Amino acid sequence: MATIRARKLADGSVTYTAQIRIKRGGVQVYQESQTFARKQAAQAWVRRRETELDQPGAIERANRKGVTLKEMIERYLDEMEKARPLGKTKRATLLAIADSYLGQLADSEITSQVLVDYALWRMGREGGGVQPQTAGNDLAHLGAVLSIARPAWGYEVDQHAMADARKVLKKLGYNMKSRERDRRPALAELHKILTYYQEMQDRRRSVINMLKVVGFAIFSTRRLDEITRIRWSDLDETGQRVLVRDMKNPGQKIGNDVWCYLPNEAWSILKSMPRVEGGEEIFPYSPGSISTSWAKACAFLAIEDLHFHDLRHDGVSRLFEMDWDIPRVASVSGHRDWNSLRRYTHLRGRGDHYAGWPWLEKIEQAPVQLGAASMKWLSRPSGSR
Template identity: 30%
Template sequence: MAYFNIERRTLNNGESRYKATVFVKKNGRIVHRESKTFKKKAQANTFGKNRVADIETNGLNSAKTCTIGELIDLYMNDKDLYDKDGRTKQYCIRLLRDCDISKINTDSLKVSDLITHCRNRRNAGAKPATLSHDISYLKAVMKKAHPVFNIDANVEIFEDAFIILKDMELIGKSEKRTRRPTTNELDKLREALAQRQQHHANTIPLTDILDFSILSCMRISEVCGLKWQDLNIEHKTVLVRDRKDPRKKQGNHMLVPLLGGAFDIVMKQPKNKELIFPHNPRSVSAAFQRVRNKLGIEDLRYHDLRREGASRLFEKGYSIEEVAQVTGHRNLNTLWTVYTQLYPHKLHEKNSE
């Protein structure tokens, strides 16, 4: 037996949304559940009625089609799929939901539709690397359509689409980023962050985290996830759990040496909580961005501190294998080409040692 209900919720801006959830019961227990959210109650009601009628007529397991937007809704409501995606992929999928391409049926998608999508996004200011993410993440969602939701989807077109979109230069790799903060910029950042952390409402050791991020070459999410139980005081190492790896989403633990003053910064922190830096990484990044903007420092991202740290290690004479042990890179070519930007004048300092 199939049936549906509608729930109303209010967004932070006061607007209402209506979530239609369709259920299928068998032998007294729910065997299937799917939902979709609408701006108007009438739309939610229509969806619920039509979906129930479709299930009653064609059965739950009959292959069906829907719009790409509806498929994205199903994907985002599946905790085993969407919740395991990274922030960048989640953001991109939400953005695709609001694009015109979401109105096309999953079994009717053509290469020309992808071309139109890329052109529209390019005209709005998106770069080829961003559009490459669009197409890759849309393909990832479409590939789940049939095996997970029993929805027919024209996934085969993506093989040709990538070739054509590259030839048209609508998609491409991101430009190599070479930005490193200058000594003057870092001094200004430390001074401004020190003033900010003196505010009574601030509990984040911003200057310590800034310096630790450079010395450890860790992402801010990794810094704020370090645990005291994973610190080896004798060896001055720490276990970084679930380190980012494109081939392995979880369980990628790595023992990392705390070089330079990184270990001393750790030992300065209060030991009254499980985490060494028990703070929200987004709050740290936001504080950095506000201070950076106030100082008028242009084109500097928090992630650039990771490049700064790796570049410093190379300038000190560490081998690429040794630097990779700190940064966590499995692909040494990526480490060298993406995370390294050496200052030529530093070679004189090394030569004089």
């Protein structure tokens, strides 16, 4: 027998708790309940669960003590970070999901209906009122957990739940894909930023040489974490290439090592870095420290909405503006297909707007002095970075 009870919350919103009780021979053999933001979702869950529980052996399987989604997420974070650190955003998102009502559900309760309801809850006032793209990012990060929960740990997770939930949300008219950024730095903005960093270097040369890092990021089109992983042993002097280790890829993020061509400007900046005895990395800095430095500089200079990753967008777009073809640009950026490369392409015209750029020579000639923090970063075991 199933019942659905409505409950009005303090903020005026209403939740619906569906409860199923099953008796055999006058003895209750099974009970479960679940709370939903929509009555229709509660009704759909009741119909589905009653049908499932009518199947032979279903009650026995349902009485199995499952593992909560929160426990799954905690195990995922623990085991994945043994291989390499996860991004701050992904980690924070998964922990937030674990601490939400969704985290209390058992593995067998994670269905497409539940995931749809969670996304709608997140977009509603009581769930934070986030944009569909943010809710989509939540599902994407959660999907990484669910995709390995059954094959790796034997948890009872519906392998089609996430895909079905995304289909439903798309049918409902929600665009869950992240908005493509088209932000590129203006030369005037880069002048302010590099002047700021040059003055910082004049005061204290042992800090991160952001002149080198920023210039290399633009002309190499490399991501921040990729820059800090490049080793001297990764250079191909003859081919003017660098081996980019663990390049980001949806299907393979660990062990995805790709050779990428370095344009002349990027090669000259890289070769201007000093070799340190016992040091493997060419840019021996912490990616977190670089990211923090960039954010502080933009805030101090009142430069709005400019991410470090936008330098990669600028570098890729520049190559197309110089009339490089797709295979040649991809040989620098490391992209495998045009659809992925297109997202980084936002043209402003034709030609090289960095031609004759006075900062290139200043960046190449900027002295580098590795401070204690950099040396400490160098001395850490490679697996802990």
